[in-house]
Amino acid sequence: MIPLSAxxxxxxxxxxxxxxxxxxxxxxxxxxxxxxxMLNAANINLIAFSHYLESMAGQMxxxxxxxxxxxxxxxxxxxxxxxxxxxISTNVDEMNFLKW
Amino acid sequence: xxxxxxxLIPLFPLLAVILNGFLGxxxxxxxxxxxxxxxxxxxxxxxxxxFVDILRTGKSYEVIxxxxxxxxxxxxxxxxxxxxxxxxxLLVVTGVGLLIHxxxxxxxxxxxxxxxxxxxxxxxxxxxxxxxxxxxxxVLFIGWEGVGLCSYLLIGYYYDKVSAAKAASKAFVVNRxxxxxxxxxxxxxxxxxxxxxxxxxFAQIGLLxxxxxxxxxxxxLVGAVGKSAxxxxxxxxxxxxxxxxxxxxxIHAATMVTAGVYMIVRNHVIFDSSPTAMAIVGTIGGITALxxxxxxxxxxxxxxxLAYSTVSQLGYMFLGCGIGAYTAAIFHLMTHAFFKALLFLxxxxxxxxxxxxxxxxxxxxxxxxxxWTHRLFLIGTIAIAGIPPLAGFWSKDEILAHAFTHHHYxxxxxxxxxxxxxxxxxxxxxxxxxxxTSRMDHHTEEHVHxxxxxxxxxxxxxGVLSILGGFLGFPPEQGWLHQFLEPVxxxxxxxxVSTGLVLxxxxxxxxxxxxxxxxxxxxxxVNLSAPDRLAKQxxxxxxxxxxxxYIDELYxxxxxxxxxxxGRWLDWFDRFVIDGLVHAVAQLADLVAAASTWAEKYVIYGxxxxxxxxxxxxxxxxxxxxSGMVHHxxxxxxxxxxxxxxxxxxxxxx
Numbered sequence: 001m002i003p004l005s006a007x008x009x010x011x012x013x014x015x016x017x018x019x020x021x022x023x024x025x026x027x028x029x030x031x032x033x034x035x036x037x038m039l040n041a042a043n044i045n046l047i048a049f050s051h052y053l054e055s056m057a058g059q060m061x062x063x064x065x066x067x068x069x070x071x072x073x074x075x076x077x078x079x080x081x082x083x084x085x086x087x088i089s090t091n092v093d094e095m096n097f098l099k100w
Numbered sequence: 101x102x103x104x105x106x107x108l109i110p111l112f113p114l115l116a117v118i119l120n121g122f123l124g125x126x127x128x129x130x131x132x133x134x135x136x137x138x139x140x141x142x143x144x145x146x147x148x149x150x151f152v153d154i155l156r157t158g159k160s161y162e163v164i165x166x167x168x169x170x171x172x173x174x175x176x177x178x179x180x181x182x183x184x185x186x187x188x189x190l191l192v193v194t195g196v197g198l199l200i201h202x203x204x205x206x207x208x209x210x211x212x213x214x215x216x217x218x219x220x221x222x223x224x225x226x227x228x229x230x231x232x233x234x235x236x237x238x239v240l241f242i243g244w245e246g247v248g249l250c251s252y253l254l255i256g257y258y259y260d261k262v263s264a265a266k267a268a269s270k271a272f273v274v275n276r277x278x279x280x281x282x283x284x285x286x287x288x289x290x291x292x293x294x295x296x297x298x299x300x301x302f303a304q305i306g307l308l309x310x311x312x313x314x315x316x317x318x319x320x321l322v323g324a325v326g327k328s329a330x331x332x333x334x335x336x337x338x339x340x341x342x343x344x345x346x347x348x349x350x351i352h353a354a355t356m357v358t359a360g361v362y363m364i365v366r367n368h369v370i371f372d373s374s375p376t377a378m379a380i381v382g383t384i385g386g387i388t389a390l391x392x393x394x395x396x397x398x399x400x401x402x403x404x405x406l407a408y409s410t411v412s413q414l415g416y417m418f419l420g421c422g423i424g425a426y427t428a429a430i431f432h433l434m435t436h437a438f439f440k441a442l443l444f445l446x447x448x449x450x451x452x453x454x455x456x457x458x459x460x461x462x463x464x465x466x467x468x469x470x471x472w473t474h475r476l477f478l479i480g481t482i483a484i485a486g487i488p489p490l491a492g493f494w495s496k497d498e499i500l501a502h503a504f505t506h507h508h509y510x511x512x513x514x515x516x517x518x519x520x521x522x523x524x525x526x527x528x529x530x531x532x533x534x535x536x537t538s539r540m541d542h543h544t545e546e547h548v549h550x551x552x553x554x555x556x557x558x559x560x561x562x563g564v565l566s567i568l569g570g571f572l573g574f575p576p577e578q579g580w581l582h583q584f585l586e587p588v589x590x591x592x593x594x595x596x597v598s599t600g601l602v603l604x605x606x607x608x609x610x611x612x613x614x615x616x617x618x619x620x621x622x623x624x625x626v627n628l629s630a631p632d633r634l635a636k637q638x639x640x641x642x643x644x645x646x647x648x649x650y651i652d653e654l655y656x657x658x659x660x661x662x663x664x665x666x667g668r669w670l671d672w673f674d675r676f677v678i679d680g681l682v683h684a685v686a687q688l689a690d691l692v693a694a695a696s697t698w699a700e701k702y703v704i705y706g707x708x709x710x711x712x713x714x715x716x717x718x719x720x721x722x723x724x725x726x727s728g729m730v731h732h733x734x735x736x737x738x739x740x741x742x743x744x745x746x747x748x749x750x751x752x753x754x
Contacts, residue, residue, distance in 0.1 A: 019738060022731060022734050023731050023734055023735050023738070024731075031730075031731070092729065092730060092731055093729065095728075095729065095730070096727060096728035096729050097728055098726075098728040098729070098730065098733075
């Protein structure tokens with residue numbers, strides 16, 4: 001039987017990977033994919049604890065997160081397309097119009 | 101029914117004033133003049149209906165049109181009193197007014213301000229009707245001021261002419277002196293009687309002390325003297341001839357100037373209780389009648405001769421009032437309205453024919469060129485000169501006879517001499533204008549033309565009235581007019597006068613008039629060099645008369661110039677003393693304002709700006725945080741969570 005710590009370790013590794021991807025990569029699409037990785041890291045964590053604690057609540061939340069991730073991906077891609085039309089670029093560094 | 105008609109009489113012209121005054125520019129001159137004379141015509145018809153009613157029933161009407169002021173002792177209504185006296189005045193005002201309105205349609209044709217003219221004329225009619233119809237002194241006063249205003253407006257009708265504007269102001273200011281007296285009289289009457297209604301005042305006349313009666317009568321007289329152009333306030337009337345001729349005829353001959361006479365007759369109860377006031381009225385009348393006639397002898401402007409003759413004739417009416425011959429005064433007022441309106445309007449016709457020429461030295465020989473005007477002017481002249489059986493003879497002779505039979509021999513002498521002069525200067529005017537050789541310049545002579553029918557028509561009616569008007573008072577002292585006016589004016593003296601004396605006096609009067617004619621005929625038709633020779637011989641007298649006794653110059657010296665000097669002095673005082681003070685205060689305020697401006701600019705605004713600028717600088721630093729890049733924010737969030745985790749860890753360990 002695989003111990004809980006192994007699941008948590010994998011989850012943490014995935015989450016760090018995703019976070020670094022969000023912070024470091026410059027391509028908007030890859031940033032979006034990194035976010036998905038982070039969400040899946042959270043899912044692994046939730047399911048692992050759900051199994052460990054023998055509660056179905058964790059799995060329920062995981063299902064919700066999958067649904068939200070799908071919605072987020074759709075909206076994120078839509079935003080990317082709109083921005084790309086205006087800027088002909090998916091470079092995150094050029095997208096600094098969220099200020100004043 | 102009669103009540104309603106009485107209320108309607110002044111409303112018709114008022115309606116025309118409102119329509120023509122406010123909307124007159126929107127429709128044609130034809131509509132405007134039809135409205136104007138039509139409304140007067142309707143008033144005239146209403147007047148006739150009321151007159152017939154009063155003639156039949158013999159009662160007088162008091163109609164309250166509008167309750168105006170009430171409170172405490174004071175009740176003033178816009179109310180009308182229509183008795184025989186008012187009736188006669190109404191007939192004269194609306195009748196002669198209607199004829200003059202119709203005449204004006206022709207005379208004013210093509211003038212700019214045609215509608216304005218008729219608006220003012222109708223406003224005058226309204227005021228004059230209020231004046232004669234009012235049942236209390238306030239309504240009388242409103243009418244009194246109203247006719248004064250219209251007189252001012254119409255004298256200044258050609259307002260771009262300096263002399264007309266000056267004459268208008270002069271008329272207004274001189275009338276103001278009289279009005280002040282009249283106002284004082286009204287105050288005195290209210291103080292003494294606690295009412296201003298004629299009937300109530302006259303009913304309590306017995307309570308009045310003789311001194312107070314004299315005071316009231318003299319104050320009233322001041323008002324009458326101003327309005328009716330008697331000595332010493334007559335100077336405005338000759339200047340008033342600057343207005344258009346129909347105005348001179350209507351306002352300055354037939355109606356407005358007789359308001360003073362009407363007022364005295366209306367208030368004869370008050371005058372009767374003060375022999376002093378009566379004597380003064382008679383003396384003023386007698387002197388004015390003679391004085392104005394002497395000036396009329398040498399004037400050369402056709403309208404001015406008529407103006408002085410008006411002053412003189414008004415003097416006769418005052419004389420009549422002063423000796424208690426009220427009916428005779430009203431009789432003369434009526435006949436004078438006929439023949440003087442006729443004379444003025446025919447003079448207007450002459451001026452019209454000569455393209456605006458008014459100087460009789462540049463006329464002559466017009467009788468064949470404008471025959472109707474000539475005939476009608478002759479009728480007017482005979483009427484005013486007092487040759488029987490025309491209107492002027494009966495009324496003037498009645499005043500003269502009354503003066504003689506009541507032993508006012510001095511007044512009789514003045515009036516008789518005045519009558520001689522009147523006859524002389526009127527026939528002089530006649531000869532210089534219509535007979536002899538033409539002295540016109542060639543250009544004017546070519547354009548001489550008879551006036552159109554719309555002008556000659558009213559003249560013919562006035563001519564007929566001037567011929568027949570006198571028979572309303574025939575036989576003398578017992579005529580129809582006397583019986584009609586008896587309830588208001590009394591029958592005058594109850595002297596039994598022998599018929600022989602009356603006939604003798606009539607013959608004397610006729611003789612005087614004919615003598616005047618004969619003199620005029622000699623001087624201006626037979627011996628043409630005589631007038632110039634006489635003028636040279638009595639040069640001092642001639643120039644004095646030509647300059648109207650220098651009365652205008654005297655008034656200028658005594659009143660006008662000192663007033664102007666006072667005005668200049670007050671102007672200086674205003675400019676330097678009062679304005680100086682005001683300016684000093686203003687400068688002080690200016691200084692204070694400057695100081696507070698400085699304080700605001702540098703202290704208050706400085707503080708506020710420092711705060712603002714501080715914020716601004718801080719904001720500039722802070723806003724660097726907001727880079728707008730998502731991963732910066734993400735990094736901050738991560739750092740935050742990390743920091744939070746560390747803090748939580750530390751707290752847990754404690």
